[in-house]
Amino acid sequence: MKFTIDRAALLRPLGHVQSVVERRNTIPILANVLLKAGNGRLSLTATDMDMDIVESVDCNVNGDGTLTVPAHTLYDIIRKLPDGSEVSLEATGEAGRVSVTAGRSSFTLPALPADEFPAMSGEDLPHRFSMAAADTKSMIDRTRFAISNEETRYYLNGIYLHATEANDVAVMRAVATDGHRLARVEMPLPDGAAGMPAVIIPRKAINEIHKLIENTEGEVSIALSDSKLCFAFGDTVLTTKLIDGTFPDYERVIPSGNDKTLMVNCKIFANAVDRVATISTEKSRSVKLQMNEGILVLSASSPESGTAREELEVSYSAEPIEIGFNSRYLLDIANQIEGEGIIFSLADAASPTIVRDQDDDSSLYVLMPMRV
Amino acid sequence: MTAAAAERSPTLLCRDCLGWFPKRSLESCLSCGSPRLIQHDELSGLTIAHIDCDAFYASVEKRDDPSLAEKPVIVGGGQRGVVSAACYIARIDGVHSAMPMFKALEACPNAVVIRPDMRKYTAVGHEVRTLMREATPLVQPISIDEAFLDLTGTERLHKAPPAETLARLVARIQEEIGITASIGLSYNKFLAKVASDIDKPRGFSVIGRAEAMTFLAPRPTTVIWGVGKSLHRKLLNDGLRTVADLQAIDEVELVRRYGTMGTRLARFSKGVDDRQVELTSKAKSVSNETTFKTDLTSAEQLIPALWRLCESVSASLKHKHISGQVVTLKLKTADFRSLTRRTNLAAPTQLADTLFRTALALLERELDGRRYRLLGVAVSELGEERDADPLDLADPDAGRRKKAEQAIDQVREKLGRSAIKKGRGFGTVIRPQSSRRPHHPRR
Secondary structure, three states: OEEEEEHHHHHHHHHHHHOOOOOOOOOHHHHEEEEEEEOOEEEEEEEOOOEEEEEEEEOEEEEOEEEEEEHHHHHHHHHHOOOOOEEEEEEOOOOOEEEEEEOOEEEEEEOEOHHHOOOOOOOOOOEEEEEEHHHHHHHHHHHHOOOOOOOOOHHHOEEEEEEEEEOOEEEEEEEEEOOOEEEEEEEEOOOOOOOOOOEEEEHHHHHHHHHHHOOOOOEEEEEEOOOEEEEEEOOEEEEEEOOOOOOOOHHHHOOOOOOEEEEEEHHHHHHHHHHHOOOOOOOOOEEEEEEEOOEEEEEEEEOOOEEEEEEEEOEEOOOOEEEEEEHHHHHHHHHHOOOOEEEEEEOOOOOOEEEEEOOEEEEEEEEOOEOO | OOHHHHHHOOOEEEOOOOOEEOOOOOOOOOOOOOOOEEEOOOOOOOOEEEEEEOOHHHHHHHHHOHHHOOOOEEEEOOOOOEEEEEOHHHHHOOOOOOOEHHHHHHHOOOOEEEOOOHHHHHHHHHHHHHHHHHHOOOEEEEEOOEEEEEOOOOHHHHOOOHHHHHHHHHHHHHHHHOOOEEEEEEOOHHHHHHHHOOOOOOOEEEOOOOOHHHHHOOOEHHHOOOOOHHHHHHHHHOOOOEHHHHHOOOHHHHHHHHOHHHHHHHHHHOOOOOOOOOOOOOOOEEEEEEEEEEEEOOHHHHHHHHHHHHHHHHHHHHHHOEEEEEEEEEEEEOOOOEEEEEEEEEEEEOOHHHHHHHHHHHHHOOOOOOOEEEEEEEEEEEEEHHHOOOOOOOOOOHHHHHHHHHHHHHHHHHHOHHHOOOHHHHOOOOOOHHHOOOOOOOO
C-alpha cells in the first residue's frame, strides 16, 4: 500500500478521527487509526469501542491496501510538518512497519494488521432525518453545559434527544441536567424524525459532533436506532453507541406556577454577576439576588475574601424576594442567551427558578437555588 | 515559673488524701499512709492532661455485674468478631483489643464474653465527660472513653494545681460512676497521651519539660503519633529504630526524607507539640462496618447487610444533625485485603436511601466472585443538616422518597427501631436504576 497526499488535506480528517482515540489504551490496536487506500481515496477510521469516526479524503493512491498505525503519533508528525508538504505513506517490505516521508523527513512507525481493527457492528438504523448544521450546533451549545459528570447516574452523562409535542406542534427536544440545572431546547421536528426512539447521546460523541460542525454550514444527516446513532456530515461519518438508561421524567421538575417575574438585560446582568462572583467562595460560588420594585441587588460575601455588591435597574414588580444561585450556573445560561433580555420566573428562595431568553421561546433553563 | 519558685512549690501529691508535701523521698503519705504518691519537680506547673478510662467497656460490665469482678471479661462480637475491650485479668493471658475473638478465646478459654452494648457505654462515657467538664471547660474528647483536658488557669477556680484537680477528678469518676481511669499529665497533648499509657490501670504519670527528651529517647518510633505500620517499616529500613535516632537528625533532613511527616517526627521526638486542646474535635466522617460470621460473596447476601449499614450511618447523621457528600464503601476480602471505593454525591445527603443507592453501585462492581469478610459504609465531607438532600432536578422522585424516609423515622422514634423495616433489609433485592449500569470494561 502506498499513497501521497497534501499535508493539509491529511491533517484535517486525521485531526477529527484522532480525538476519538483514548490517550491510554489497554488494547494496543485501539490506539491506532485504520487507513484504507483505494480508488483515489483515503479513508481514516478511529474508535474507542463506544464510538467511531470514519472520514475520507482524495489522495494519490499508488497501491491499494489497508493498515493501522498509532493515531496520535501520526497526527503529531503530520501536524509538525511544514505547511505545503507532500506526505507519502508506504507499507515497507518489513512486516509491521510503515514509512512516512515528507521532503527530507522520514519516519518509520509500527503497524498492526488491519483485520484486527474492531469494526462497529453495522446494524440497521431505521430512523433517518436531516438537520441544518447550525441548528445542530445551537442545540448542543444550549444544552451540553448542563450534562452531568456524575458516574453513578450515568444516564445523565449525555443529551436526551426525543420527539414530542409542544403546544400541539411536533418538536424535537434536547434536554440535559446534572440535578442542579436543566437545559431544554426544542426545534420543529425534522421530516422523518417522527416515531424516533428517545435516546441519550453520550457527552464524548456530543463534543466530537460539535467539533466536526464548528465553522461549517450545510445539512447533517442523522440515522438512529434505540442503541446507536450515526451522524454524517460531508465526508465524515460518526457512529456512537447510546447510553442505555432511562432519562428522568424532567417535565415533572419544571415548575409551572412561578409567579414572580424578573426581566434584566443579559449582558449587563452577566457582567455584574461575573464581577460580584469574584468574592464568592471557591467552593460554593454563590451570589445572592435581592429583588425589590425595579431594583436587583447582586451580592456575595466570604469570610476570606470580603464582600461585593452591585445594583441593577431591572423590571420587577412582585413582592421582594431574596434568592441565591451558583454564579457559574447563571453565567453558563447567560452565555447561551442571544436575545437582549433574560426573563427569570421565580417562586421562592427554595424552589426551582425558570430562566428564558426574552426573544426566543425555543430554550428553557431551570436552576436550583442555593442557600445563601 | 522561676527556679526559686519551683524550689518552693510543692512537688509531692498524695492521690488519696490529696495532701501536698515538699520534695522529699517518701514511701507513703505522711497524713493518710497511702503509698499512692506522685512526685515530680514540675508537678504543680503542668496543665495538659490526657485521661483514658481503664478497659472501659469491660469495666462498665464489671460495674453492672459484680459477679464478674474476679473473672476475665472480654467485650466483643461473636465467633468472627474482634475484641473491643478486655479486662486486666484477661490481659494477663495476653488478650488485647482488636485481637480476633477466636484467638482471644484460645489464649483465655475461661473468659466471660459479653456482646458490646454501645448505648450503655455511650451513656457512661457522657457521664465521665460531664465530670471532666467540671474540672475544666477545655475538654477535647478523642473517643467515648478518652479526652484531652487543658487545665491552664483553673488553679484559681479550684484553688488547687491541675495535678490535684485531676486526682480529685479520677477519684470522683471512680466513686460516682464506678469505673477507673488513668491520667497522663504533661505540657502538651502528645506527651500527655504518652504519659497516660505508662502506668495503667489507675495510673497517674507525669512527663515534665526537663526529662521529656531523655524519656522519649529509648522508645520505639511508634510512640510518635502518626507513625503507623508503614512509616515504622520505612524508618527501620532507614536505620531509625528509636526516638533517639530521630532526635539526632536535623529537621530539614527529616522533612527532605519524609515530607510533612518529617516536621512532626522532628518536633515530637524532641517533645515539642503545639497542638491546642480544642473544644470540639469535629468528626471527619461517620461510618459503620460489619464482619460476617462466614465470608459472603453474593449480592443477595451482601445487599441486605449494606442496607442495614446505610440505615445505621444515616441514623447517626440524622442524630448529629449533619450531612455528608462523599460515600465510601469498604470491603475486606477473605484473605484480609482491604479495598475502598468512593463516590462524590451531587449534593450532601442524610438519607439512608441515597447512601444505599450510591454504595450499591460501588458494591456491584466488586461482586465478581471474591469472598468478603467485612463490609463497611462511611460518609465524609460532612456539612450542615440544612444543606442535605436539596431538590434534585434529575430525580423527580427524590422528594417522595425523602418524605417516606422521614415518615419511617418518625414511626421508629415513637415505636422503636424494629417497628418498621424495609424489605431490602431482609434480602428482597429490588435494585434502583443507578446500580444497574451495563458493564463496559475499559478496553
